[in-house]
Amino acid sequence: MLTDSTPLLETNKLKKYYPIKGGLFKKTIGNVKAVQNVSFQIYEGETLGVVGESGCGKSTLGRTILGLEKSTGGSISFRGKTIHHLSESKLKKFKKDMQMVFQDPFASLNPRQRIGDALEEVFVIHTNLNKSERKKRVLLLLKEVGLKEEHYRRYPHEFSGGQRQRIGIARAIALNPSLIVCDEAVSALDVSVQAQVIKLLKDLQEKYKLTYMFISHDLGVVKHMCDRVLVMYLGTMVELGSSEQIYRNPLHPYTKALLSAIPRPVPGRKKNRVKMQGDIPSASNYPNGCPFHTRCPLAQDRCRTIVPEWREVEEGHFVACHEV
Amino acid sequence: MKNLLEVENLKVNFRTKKERLRAVRGISFSLKKGETLCIVGESGCGKSITSLSIIGLLPSNGEIAEGSIKLDGNELLGKTENELEIMRGNEISMIFQEPMTALNPTFTIGFQLREPLMIHKKMSKKEATKKSIELLEKVGIPNPVEKLRQFPHELSGGMRQRVMIAMALACEPSLLLADEPTTALDVTIQAQILELMDELKRQMGMGVVFVTHDMGVVAEIADRVMVMYAGEVVEIGDVDRIFNHPQHPYTKGLLGAVPNVDDEEHHLNIIPGSMPNLDDEISGCRFHPRCPYAMDICRKKNPTTFQVTSSHQSKCWLQEVTDVDRLHTTS
Known part of the structure; x- marks a missing residue:
């Protein structure tokens, strides 16, 4: 892991609330707190994994960082410059440097546009290349992600899931960005295809010194991809540490429960599950105190009233829990 | 013990405008009472079609071309829609991946x-x-x-x-079919549901056919495992045999491609290429274009099913080679 002094991306107490409107005049009567006080750094060349159950705010976090959602509070800085307050036109030059790969690339491709044209659009918007130069760049890109020249003239429906994800990756790396946010990028793929795409992402990272923020609910894949892992629950950070710290020595009861719930490909293994009660509460009905106390096996009185503080337990290993 | 479910040489085709697609190409398996059989494979291998054929819910352009499906000795194929309706939800039940589409x-x-x-x-x-x-x-x-x-x-x-x-x-059905029932759920909820299903199976003594692509889930709940590839069964055996002594190169590839959380030095194994389309006619073994061990015979002749042990079968020519080797070493 490279840890120079200034992180590539840093957030400080980042918040994203969605208002709940009600009543006669559609006043705001409450907030869905999708992301709450999230502060972390991503350093150049590393992969930060963000994990948690559905509804924990991990995707909203990724989208807010890229400016696809306007943040409600807190700050985001990229290479030392704050970017969360910038207007759309000023943000454009940063957007070249930050890209996203989505779970379902098919949803972001126009079914009536050839893949070659779809990829060329990136260069039309962000560069001054002429038609033949653009085509050259697109063909190079296709090769880079393991597709063939003949795919240039095909339509999105002619591709398999794995190939579509390769197109999504091609589009993300087209402008040589430094940060790519992968939102469940390999979750919808079959295992054998998943392994191929993971390898592609790793190869590209090495070749272009890319930095990834890897959002996923699959802890096996995250372990494989990531240098550091951030665990989120109900919009807040519960634990952050190096991959080794999180998987070898998880501290927060939620992290422990998550890890023990992964089905292991070992038949007859003894299950030592950390039991968790019920489902994740709705983010509009936010619990007092520690957000996890409603399901926590260790919950004490103070967990119900006092929000646990975020503290460093060992070097680079942070946790928010009273009982650790 | 008597078999609860017996599927014999099942072939399922799909009619399209252009041609007839062979989705399931002659598969046979059986299931005992109180046993969980996991059908694993990647999308398009025919695992869901197999379970839909058993309960008689194939889409309207699908047809069972050949074979037999027997529940408790009764032939299910050829039953009228009325007779099937009496059985569905009564003797055979099914759970789907997305409960919202199955609930009204x-x-x-x-x-x-x-x-x-x-x-x-x-x-x-x-x-x-x-x-x-x-x-x-x-x-x-x-x-x-x-x-x-x-x-x-x-x-x-x-x-x-x-x-x-x-x-x-x-x-209280005697046979439960579950098609990826936990795939859409979070791991913590998945763990609860798997435990629940296992417990209920034990209590009620029913047979379970569990379709999934997640090898971790298979290891947790299966008694026996059936691996499918491109419409064929490539390997079937007890869960321990499949995980600890896999024979077919595809099974080995699948197991190697699963990210392992506990193993520090684990490297993902990559199966090159991708699954063939249903209409791709491949000479010989359907896996040979992606197989690292492909031999001459694999390109020409589709392998027969070889018996590895009494309850473990693999559809691969390598098995014949090892049989011959074994003969040589013993003689």
Whole structure:
């Protein structure tokens, strides 16, 4: 892991609330707190994994960082410059440097546009290349992600899931960005295809010194991809540490429960599950105190009233829990 | 023990405008009472089609071209729609991946739970309500009385899947088909549901056919595993054999491609290429273009099924080679 002094991306107490409107005049009567006080750094060349159950705010976090959602509070800085307050036109030059790969690339491709044209659009918007130069760049890109020249003239429906994800990756790396946010990028793929795409992402990272923020609910894949892992629950950070710290020595009861719930490909293994009660509460009905106390096996009185503080337990290993 | 389910040389085709697609190409397997058989494979290998054929719910352009499916010795193929309706939900039940598509959004949970009981078991509404509450308790739903009055959209994903299981088990079927029932759920909820299914299977002694692509889930719940590739069964055996002594190169590839959380030095193994389309005619073994061990014979002749041990079969020519080797070393 490279840890120079200034992180590539840093957030400080980042918040994203969605208002709940009600009543006669559609006043705001409450907030869905999708992301709450999230502060972390991503350093150049590393992969930060963000994990948690559905509804924990991990995707909203990724989208807010890229400016696809306007943040409600807190700050985001990229290479030392704050970017969360910038207007759309000023943000454009940063957007070249930050890209996203989505779970379902098919949803972001126009079914009536050839893949070659779809990829060329990136260069039309962000560069001054002429038609033949653009085509050259697109063909190079296709090769880079393991597709063939003949795919240039095909339509999105002619591709398999794995190939579509390769197109999504091609589009993300087209402008040589430094940060790519992968939102469940390999979750919808079959295992054998998943392994191929993971390898592609790793190869590209090495070749272009890319930095990834890897959002996923699959802890096996995250372990494989990531240098550091951030665990989120109900919009807040519960634990952050190096991959080794999180998987070898998880501290927060939620992290422990998550890890023990992964089905292991070992038949007859003894299950030592950390039991968790019920489902994740709705983010509009936010619990007092520690957000996890409603399901926590260790919950004490103070967990119900006092929000646990975020503290460093060992070097680079942070946790928010009273009982650790 | 007698077999609960026997599938013999099942072939399923799909009619399209252009041609006939062979989705399942002659597969055979059996299932005993109280046993869980996992069907694994990647999308398009025919695993879901196999389970839909058993319960007689193939889409309208699908047809069973050949073969036989016997439940408790009774042939299911050739039964009329009426006869099948009596069996569905009664002797055979099915759980799907997405409970929201299987539950009717306009009826309460209570109505949908009572329905199979009143139709198949001829219960009165009062009896059915009582039984419904019992069922919901059994699948671990808090406040069952209140839940009966709620609609599917008012429940979370995990709760909906529990309701589906309760519905499927209402008439105590002898065979339960589960098609990726936990794929859409979070790992913590998945763990709860798998445990619940295992416990209920034990209590009720039914046979379970569990379709999944997740090798981790397979290791947790399967007694036996059937690996499918491009419409064929490539390997079948006890769960320990499949995980510890896999024979077919595809099974080995699948196991190697699963990210392992516990192993520090684990490297992902990559199966080159991708799954063939249903209409791709491949000479010889259907896996040979992706197989690292492909030999001459693999390109020419489709392998027969070789017996590895009495309960372990692999459809691969390598097996013949090892048989010959074994002969040489013994002689």
